[in-house]
Amino acid sequence: xVTIKDIARxxxxxxxxxxxxxxxxxxxxxxxxxxxxxxxxxxxxxxxxIARRLVTKRSRTLGVFMLDRQGFGVRRNFxxxxxxxxxxxxxxxxxxxxxxxxxxxxxxxxxxxxxxxSRRVDAAVIVGLRGDDRYLEDVLNAPIPVALIxxxxxxxxxxxxxxxxxxxxxxxxEHLAALGHQKVATLRAPxxxxxxxxxxxxxxxxxxxxxxxxxxIRDGDFTPESGMAAAAAFASMKDMPxxxxxxxDLMAIGLIRGFEKLGVRVPEDVSIVxxxxxxxxxxxxPALTTVAQDTMAIGRAALDAVLDELxxxxxxxxxxxxxxxxxxxxxxxxxx
Amino acid sequence: xVTIKDIARxxxxxxxxxxxxxxxxxxxxxxxxxxxxxxxxxxxxxxxxIARRLVTKRSRTLGVFMLDRQGFGVRRNFxxxxxxxxxxxxxxxxxxxxxxxxxxxxxxxxxxxxxxxSRRVDAAVIVGLRGDDRYLEDVLNAPIPVALIxxxxxxxxxxxxxxxxxxxxxxxxEHLAALGHQKVATLRAPxxxxxxxxxxxxxxxxxxxxxxxxxxIRDGDFTPESGMAAAAAFASMKDMPxxxxxxxDLMAIGLIRGFEKLGVRVPEDVSIVxxxxxxxxxxxxPALTTVAQDTMAIGRAALDAVLDELxxxxxxxxxxxxxxxxxxxxxxxxxx
DNA sequence: GCTGGAATCGAAAACGTTTTCGACAGAGAA
DNA sequence: TTCTCTGTCGAAAACGTTTTCGATTCCAGC
Numbered sequence: 033x034v035t036i037k038d039i040a041r042x043x044x045x046x047x048x049x050x051x052x053x054x055x056x057x058x059x060x061x062x063x064x065x066x067x068x069x070x071x072x073x074x075x076x077x078x079x080x081x082i083a084r085r086l087v088t089k090r091s092r093t094l095g096v097f098m099l100d101r102q103g104f105g106v107r108r109n110f111x112x113x114x115x116x117x118x119x120x121x122x123x124x125x126x127x128x129x130x131x132x133x134x135x136x137x138x139x140x141x142x143x144x145x146x147x148x149x150s151r152r153v154d155a156a157v158i159v160g161l162r163g164d165d166r167y168l169e170d171v172l173n174a175p176i177p178v179a180l181i182x183x184x185x186x187x188x189x190x191x192x193x194x195x196x197x198x199x200x201x202x203x204x205x206e207h208l209a210a211l212g213h214q215k216v217a218t219l220r221a222p223x224x225x226x227x228x229x230x231x232x233x234x235x236x237x238x239x240x241x242x243x244x245x246x247x248x249i250r251d252g253d254f255t256p257e258s259g260m261a262a263a264a265a266f267a268s269m270k271d272m273p274x275x276x277x278x279x280x281d282l283m284a285i286g287l288i289r290g291f292e293k294l295g296v297r298v299p300e301d302v303s304i305v306x307x308x309x310x311x312x313x314x315x316x317x318p319a320l321t322t323v324a325q326d327t328m329a330i331g332r333a334a335l336d337a338v339l340d341e342l343x344x345x346x347x348x349x350x351x352x353x354x355x356x357x358x359x360x361x362x363x364x365x366x367x368x
Numbered sequence: 369x370v371t372i373k374d375i376a377r378x379x380x381x382x383x384x385x386x387x388x389x390x391x392x393x394x395x396x397x398x399x400x401x402x403x404x405x406x407x408x409x410x411x412x413x414x415x416x417x418i419a420r421r422l423v424t425k426r427s428r429t430l431g432v433f434m435l436d437r438q439g440f441g442v443r444r445n446f447x448x449x450x451x452x453x454x455x456x457x458x459x460x461x462x463x464x465x466x467x468x469x470x471x472x473x474x475x476x477x478x479x480x481x482x483x484x485x486s487r488r489v490d491a492a493v494i495v496g497l498r499g500d501d502r503y504l505e506d507v508l509n510a511p512i513p514v515a516l517i518x519x520x521x522x523x524x525x526x527x528x529x530x531x532x533x534x535x536x537x538x539x540x541x542e543h544l545a546a547l548g549h550q551k552v553a554t555l556r557a558p559x560x561x562x563x564x565x566x567x568x569x570x571x572x573x574x575x576x577x578x579x580x581x582x583x584x585i586r587d588g589d590f591t592p593e594s595g596m597a598a599a600a601a602f603a604s605m606k607d608m609p610x611x612x613x614x615x616x617d618l619m620a621i622g623l624i625r626g627f628e629k630l631g632v633r634v635p636e637d638v639s640i641v642x643x644x645x646x647x648x649x650x651x652x653x654p655a656l657t658t659v660a661q662d663t664m665a666i667g668r669a670a671l672d673a674v675l676d677e678l679x680x681x682x683x684x685x686x687x688x689x690x691x692x693x694x695x696x697x698x699x700x701x702x703x704x
Numbered sequence: 705g706c707t708g709g710a711a712t713c714g715a716a717a718a719c720g721t722t723t724t725c726g727a728c729a730g731a732g733a734a
Numbered sequence: 735t736t737c738t739c740t741g742t743c744g745a746a747a748a749c750g751t752t753t754t755c756g757a758t759t760c761c762a763g764c
Contacts, residue, residue, distance in 0.1 A: 035720055046744045051722060061742055078486045082421045083720035086749045091418065096467075098455075112448055119434075119469045128487065129467045131432075133455045150414045151464065256651060285651045292653060310648070315592060315621045317628060317653045371750055382714045387752060397712060419750035422719045 034075045042071055054079070085152075094122060094338065095153040097144050098133040099160035110308055111159040111182050117331020118157065125339055127154075143167040145174045155338035161185060163225070177341035179334035184224040186350065191341070193334040193351045197226045200323040200355035201233030201277065204305045207321070207357055208275045209241075211365045213303065217248035217273035219262045219283050224254075230279045230307060248273055252283045259286020260293075266302075267294045274302060274366035281306035281313050281322055288316065288362065299364035309358060319360035329353050370411045378407055390415070421488075430458060430674065431489040433480050434469040435496035446644055447495040447518050453667020454493065461675055463490075479503040481510045491674035497521060499561070513677035515670035520560040522686065527677070529670040529687045533562045536659040536691035537569030537613065540641045543657070543693055544611045545577075547701045549639065553584035553609035555598045555619050560590075566615045566643060584609055588619045595622020596629075602638075603630045610638060610702035617642035617649050617658055624652065624698065635700035645694060655696035665689050 036054075040047045045064065053060045053068040060068075085091045096118060098111055122129045132147060144167055148156050155177040161168070163184040171178060172188025179191050186192040208216050218234040221227030231249075238244035250265055252258030259278065263286070266272060278284035284306030288298050298304055298318055306313065309324035333351050341347045372390075376383045381400070389396045389404040396404075421427045432454060434447055458465045468483060480503055484492050491513040497504070499520040507514060508524025515527050522528040544552050554570040557563030567585075574580035586601055588594030595614065599622070602608060614620035620642030624634050634640055634654055642649065645660030669687050677683045 033720095037720075047721080048723075048745075049743060051720095052743090055722080057723095059742060064742085080422075080488065080720055081486070082418060082427065082488055083749090084722075085418045086416075086422055086720080086751090087722045089749075093466075112451075115448075115467070116469070119467065123468075130429075131451070131455065131465045131467045132459075133452070150417070152416065152418055282651075285648075289651070289653065312621075312646070312648045312652070315618075315625070316648070316651055317625065369750095373750075383751080384715075384753080385713060388713090391752080393753095395712060400712085416750055419719090420752075422721090422750080423752045425719075 033080070034077050035080070036077070039068065039071050039075055039077055042075075043067060091152045091154055092126065093128045093130055093151075093153045094118075094335070095144070095148045095151060095156040096129050096131050097156065097158045098131065099158065099162070099165070100134055110310060113311070113325075113327035114159055114181050114331035114334070117328040117333075118335050119331075120328070121332045121335030121339075125335070127335075127339065143170040145170045145176070145178075148174075148176060155179075155342055157181060157334045157338060158183070158190075163223075177338040177347070179337045181330060181334050182226075184226070186225060189347070191334075191337045191348050191351060193330055193337060194226065194353070195325040195330065195355045196352040197229035197355075198233045200307060200325075201230045202237065203355065203357040204277055204307065204321075204323050205234060205237045207359065208277070208303060208305060208363065209237075211275075211303065211363060213275040213366050214241075214243060215248070215271070215273045215366075216243070216275040216277060217245075217250070217266060219250050219252050219259065219276060219278040219287065221252055221254050221279040221283070227254075227279045230277075234277055252279070252286075254280050254282055256282050256286035256289065259283035259288075260290035261286075263287045263290025263294065263296075267291065267296055272302070275363070276302060276304050278304060278306050281308040281310045281320060284320055284322065284362070285313075285316050288318070288320075299362050300367070303363040303366070305363055314360060318362045321360045321363045322358060323355045324358045325355050326353050369416070370413050371416070372413070375404065375407050375411055375413055378411075379403060427488050427490055428462065429464045429466055429487070429489045430454075430671070431480075431484045431487060431492040432465050432467050433492065433494045434467065435494065435498070435501070436470055446646060449647070449661075449663035450495055450517050450667035450670070453664040453669075454671050455667075456664070457668045457671030457675075461671070463671075463675065479506040481506045481512075481514075484510075484512060491515075491678055493517060493670045493674060494519070494526075499559075513674040513683070515673045517666060517670050518562075520562070522561060525683070527670075527673045527684050527687060529666055529673060530562060530689070531661040531666065531691045532688040533565035533691075534569045536643060536661070537566040538573065539691065539693040540613055540643065540657075540659050541570060541573045543695065544613065544639060544641060544699065545573075547611075547639065547699060549611040549702050550577075550579060551584070551607070551609045551702075552579070552611040552613060553581075553586070553602060555586050555588050555595065555612055555614040555623065557588055557590050557615040557619070563590075563615045566613075570613055588615070588622075590616050590618055592618050592622035592625065595619035595624075596626035597622075599623045599626025599632075600630065603627065603632055608638070611699070612638060612640050614640065614642050617644040617646040617656060620656055620658065620698070621649075621652055624654070624656075635698050636703070639699040639702070641699055650696060654698045657696045657699040658694060659691045660694045661691050662689050 157179040161183040220231040250262040306322035493515040497519040556567040586598040642658035649656040
């Protein structure tokens with residue numbers, strides 16, 4: 033591996049001068065600088081990031097924690113979608129991403145912030161932090177910039193990055209209203225913060241139209257299984273809703289599968305709209321109408337947030353991105 | 369940040385002794401060693417990995433490259449599933465994973481191996497490398513241990529880690545045979561190495577049973593769209609197959625959607641079996657029968673391969689993991 | 705009492721950078 | 735001519751470890 037000394041020796045100058053020339057400082061002559069840059073290129077010199085980090089005290093490294101909700105790993109975990117945006121942002125700003133997850137038993141013994149400390153990462157973004165996480169307090173008081181994505185919690189010293197859940201829910205509900213639905217129920221996920229926001233949008237929508245009914249509210253836990261259970265509950269009602277707003281795609285798909293098993297057809301008998309636009313949501317039959325989160329933009333925003341805080345010291349409490357409605361085939365006008 | 373000097377100073381010993389005591393060397397007295405370990409714990413000392421790397425010349429860091437097949441990012445890319453196993457293995461062996469992807473424009477300007485060199489990672493695992501990759505040659509001649517997962521190529525100095533594609537295809541085909549199918553077609557993906565292996569298994573199967581027919585072979589490109597096109601082609605045949613073995617789940621789902629649109633029912637009219645067991649394969653209607661890759665084991669094997677090579681210098685050319693059949697609802701006995 | 709060896713510890717170099725400070729030359733002003 | 739200022743460069747310290755080598759002590763064996 034060719035070091036800075038090699039290029040200093042071949043040119044007969046000091047290493048300090050080489051360093052200054054390569055880093056664009058102004059106390060080195062133009063002619064010498066040009067020669068230094070040339071031979072650096074010739075020798076295919078690359079500054080050792082390790083040595084640089086040791087003296088600059090910045091690692092140019094971000095810790096990314098993928099927290100696993102219910103043990104499904106990457107398979108059923110929406111959080112991985114944000115990696116695209118994080119990767120983009122890191123590449124654009126010349127940072128490296130080191131990835132952790134809590135699916136393993138060993139590292140979970142330490143707080144995420146502790147891991148950051150031991151790894152000397154400059155900042156962290158945590159995906160999927162739950163409200164009952166054992167290290168919650170540690171995260172909210174972290175001494176480094178932290179961004180939270182797809183999380184149940186908000187507040188503390190971390191910046192909360194998310195879709196505008198209320199606006200997204202409103203998008204879906206207005207779509208159903210435009211189709212002519214009067215009786216729209218909701219399958220909510222009340223234990224999570226985004227889930228609560230989505231429910232509140234439904235409640236306001238229903239109240240404003242005078243169609244709020246307690247028995248049009250069912251609770252799920254983001255799994256398809258809870259959606260199937262809710263489908264059975266809805267199907268057994270005497271006054272069945274004509275449309276259901278599910279707080280997540282996984283639950284929406286569960287509803288579809290549950291209704292299918294009971295012989296009620298989607299969207300002919302009941303319309304279903306989800307939230308998230310998970311991969312392959314377009315591939316389930318019928319293709320799911322849903323509100324899409326711009327996961328790329330969210331990941332990118334989270335990364336920019338922590339890096340900006342690192343540079344300027346200014347912290348933003350909350351960043352909301354606009355979701356958009358994508359209509360496919362799981363919604364139709366109600367039967368008259 | 370508390371350094372090794374702090375604990376040396378508080379104890380009145382030299383830093384070298386502290387280092388040796390903490391690293392378990394035998395030339396330090398038991399009593400002193402105990403006192404050093406105690407105060408290290410008291411001061412919450414953590415060795416600086418940066419400084420350590422500078423002197424040991426090992427970074428304990430692995431580069432992971434997620435190569436994006438057709439621009440879908442994490443959404444339609446099977447490769448991300450291997451991250452679970454990689455994460456597990458890295459945690460178990462105390463390595464860090466730094467993640468790269470080629471979805472960005474900037475870093476793609478450099479060879480993956482070049483990036484490894486500049487980042488000083490000890491080894492690399494590359495997911496989704498294509499046969500026509502511009503840096504293919506660089507990868508196959510890499511000076512560091514490299515493992516290839518979910519890739520189209522094999523050979524070179526890298527170790528190829530994969531499911532046993534022939535065995536997996538045989539599993540699926542035997543399942544169809546056991547159901548009584550005589551006319552089983554295939555939708556293959558001939559441009560990729562695993563795709564070719566899966567096709568060869570089909571060809572042998574068909575030849576052994578005397579049911580090989582050229583018009584039972586259609587080509588796709590791993591996308592659902594190509595599956596839908598193939599469904600139309602199959603449906604227009606006078607002697608339609610009763611079962612189709614698709615070389616990937618995405619194409620299998622495309623077949624289902626395509627047949628659905630044409631009014632031919634799955635599995636009543638035609639059975640379909642896929643390959644991969646992608647997330648939500650169980651959620652599409654009808655739930656997909658497929659052969660599941662043990663993505664966790666594959667990721668773990670890849671990680672172990674490069675780390676073992678790093679330790680022992682012994683390189684393995686190929687590692688094959690056993691897939692398993694998961695039967696769901698897309699296959700049934702043929703109509704008599 | 706002397707030698708030999710084992711046990712224990714410290715001093716110092718080394719890893720590859722960045723950064724500070726001082727040295728030196730040359731140019732311009734007095 | 736002398737003084738000051740600017741521009742250009744080198745020397746050296748510093749970052750926090752690990753590792754090598756030598757120094758010292760202590761004790762057993764003769």
